[in-house]
Amino acid sequence: MNLSTKTTTPAQACTRSPTASAGMEPAAHVLVFPWPLQGHINCMHHLATALLDAGLHVTFLHTHHNLRRLATKPAPALSQPRLRLLSIPDGLPEDHPRSVAHLNDLMDSMRTTGSAAYRALLLASSSNKDGHPPVTCVIADGVMAFAVDVAEEVGVPAIAFRTASACSFLTYLSVRRLVELGEFPFPSDQPVSGVPGMEGFLRRRDLPRAPRPAGSATDDCGVDPMLLNMGECTVHSGEARALILNTSASMEGPALAQIAPHMRDVFSVGPLHVAAGTGTKSTAPTASLWREDDGCMAWLDGQQDRSVVYVSLGSLTVISEEQLAEFLSGLAATGYAFLWVLRPDMVAGGTTTSLAAVKTLVGEKQARVVHWAPQRDVLRHPAVGCFLTHAGWNSTLEAAYEGVPMVCWTFFGDQLINSRFVDTVWRTGVDIKDVCDKAVVEKAVREAMESAEIRAAAQAMARQLRLDVADGGSSSSEIKRLVAFIRDLL
Template identity: 65%
Template sequence: MADRPTDMAPVHVLVFPWPLQGHINSMLPFAEGLLGAGVHVTFLHTEHNLRRVDRAASPRLRFASVPDGLPDDHPRSVAHLSEIGRSLRPSASAAYRALLAPALSTGSNADGGFPPVSCVVADGLLPFAIDIAEELGVPALAFRTESACSILAYLSVPSLVGLGEVPVPAGADLDEPVRGVPGMEGFLRRRDLPSSCRGHGEAGELDPMLQVLAKYTAHSCKARALIFNTTASLERSALAHIAPHMRDVFAIGPLNAISAAPASATSLWREDDGCTAWLDGHADRSVVYVSLGSLAIISREQFAEFLSGLVGAGYAFLWALRPDMVGASQSAALQEAVDAAGKSKVRVVDWAPQRDVLRHRAVGCFLTHAGWNSTLEGIAEGVPLACWPFFADQQINSRFTAAVWGTGLDMKDVCERAVVERMVREAMESGELRRSAQALARQVTRDIAEGGSSASEFERLVGWIFPNRLRAQPVSLPSIQGTVQSTCPTMLSAMQCIP
């Protein structure tokens, strides 16, 4: 990545992720990429998260924090996402404004050697951060940590509602094809839509979470640009359908493949550093790596089905099983896994250095929740995926893995030992899946290399954020609200009333 031209004034970008592991995982490598281009970066955590992460800064990187308004012992889990969102905005706004205030001054050496903030890159799930920055005269870009295909689905919610596709009623045929998401008519089924598209409550109302996500996605058109952690070779069609609704779009991923920092730099969990040593004792492509991400919660019954399926497949497995994943029965679950498979064939850890694990020669497949970071990490390393999506965008990511890229298997909506066993064996043994996964990994490597699509897009983004471009007059804003209103007035009204 090219360095900043020496005749330009220093640029300072504030990067503000939604305060969950998956969002930090992609936005911190993005910040590191900016550092490599000569940009000063403030990476903004919540106070709770800043106490949990590695804070190793550099001369042009600093970490700052804002309160999230929740007590220290609050679980901040998947069951509390809406609570986090409701608390974060009123609690963080004042401290966030204070960080941006130096941009209004004329000083060039504000805050201990850092120049004033000249640009904000905020998570698209933090629309208030974009609005406050623009109010203060600081240009703001939105960063979506999900796949472009899932963002296109959220952007299409008004159309899906107008067509009667969403909410999907209880008891409906989930294999019915879906209209209304451009470019996906040939393979998208009801079961592949984001999980919140399914009916909520007895009357089948729209899930409140879906309304929020659709509203926030529409809000992205207010930002100066929308940044994706993806590459055109993976999601060219989705990016092309999103672009007309946005002022600009940058596809600069996969960022995990660009970052040189250790995975621990982004982790809110303590990683088990003995994983790779354990893998060293196994033959090439003989181990199944299992991780359902940082948010998924499974029942004791689901754990038993996964365990039985893994043992039945006959391969050694490394399982990243968070302490809160199976609830109160976690200790018993761990012992059950070891007893069932034998010590030499299973290692269960709270959290694993995932990038290091996936690139290890011993790993033959990845049983994953199909979160976007995990999907990209598996793709970048050429590892076949067996996908069991839990919620949100994971459903559509899983479908793309199986039906579009051909690099894995999709076992959504079922958790049965026989299915787990069969799919793990196929992911470990299928030459076709492995060839497709390795071919896609080679393409992604080309994308991030000099002259590749993602590398070129990142250079274009760096050029965009320097002052000569930031001072330019804003471009015209496409009238997405008019499109939404004509498609589904009720949905637009619902979006506008959500805080």
């Protein structure tokens, strides 16, 4: 199903449709409310598509700022009458950068201005006149604890959705224990015992951390306020009617088993970027805030199979000119061609000299640089041999589903633990998280491109994930169970 770009004001939020008229069962109508960052929007967009495929009504709630950015993209070919896009203010000035360095500003403004507008929207949900039924359930991003509380306060059942991995969710759930043991995030190999089931391989350097300033190599050894806040939000998910995770039982069964006793119910429905498309025989469309450069696909067509390194460090990572030089030198030394996603705001100080450096060092034949790429199409292209990634969960799942080996260089948050699982648990890639050095980059890329063992593990995981999302698979069955759960809330 395609998500239309129709905009409705909060005063038009929800009303009864013909399906909810006298003598008929009310329609299930889910309001999906993501944290307003690209990775969270993508994942919850795929969930919305899956719910639409199942016949539910969906309201997708953006911020005004993000909806304006989406409005600059081409409109979908087909509209979806059971879907609306609404928006609320995020409370920040339009010229605010909303970058990774200002996440606390966004969090504070969403808790105040955003929360008040969200409450008003929900309260107006029964007096709407645009043909949509009342909202009967909220699925709120779990990092916004207020969104669960407000919905329940106004009488709308709320489900929490965490867009990160189960292994990172379990780590955040264990923050209180980590603090008691003094096992704070720090770039060292000292083992961690405070996360159940991970005692044998988790190190302090693998615990989630706040974003690093561009170019920094170390962090203060203290209790990270971001870690404490995320821990509180994670525990709070137990107050929701249920928890949804974008993962599969085959991929993260042990972590899911540890999480389940702390939640009222848990649905493992991933990878959603594929599962969401099973009802329409296609993968779900993106909701990108960046314009994708499709021209890179023609460049890939001209490359040999498994000869290209795809490089993308996500929508928030910021690196220094020095780090860029190390990455670039390491990639050039491998001799492999590479496709590099280099956002305009990614390099501290700008990307003008960065682009010139790429052209000077390797030339356009070995390297293609774009501001943003159609990542799922890139990863399934036969020319791509490995993925140099920040190990965000969306990227990790997309690579896993396509069987593409990974090299993980992390920036912050759940990426650090995802990269450890890629390397040590799943063995589908190489983790270089704290090191940005030409020789290390070259060695890791060569290993990911050339290791038969890594490629075999990656392809085995891909085969299992395809079974999980196929009809009758574990994730497919979980989506059906989730839909039934939502309908039972009526």
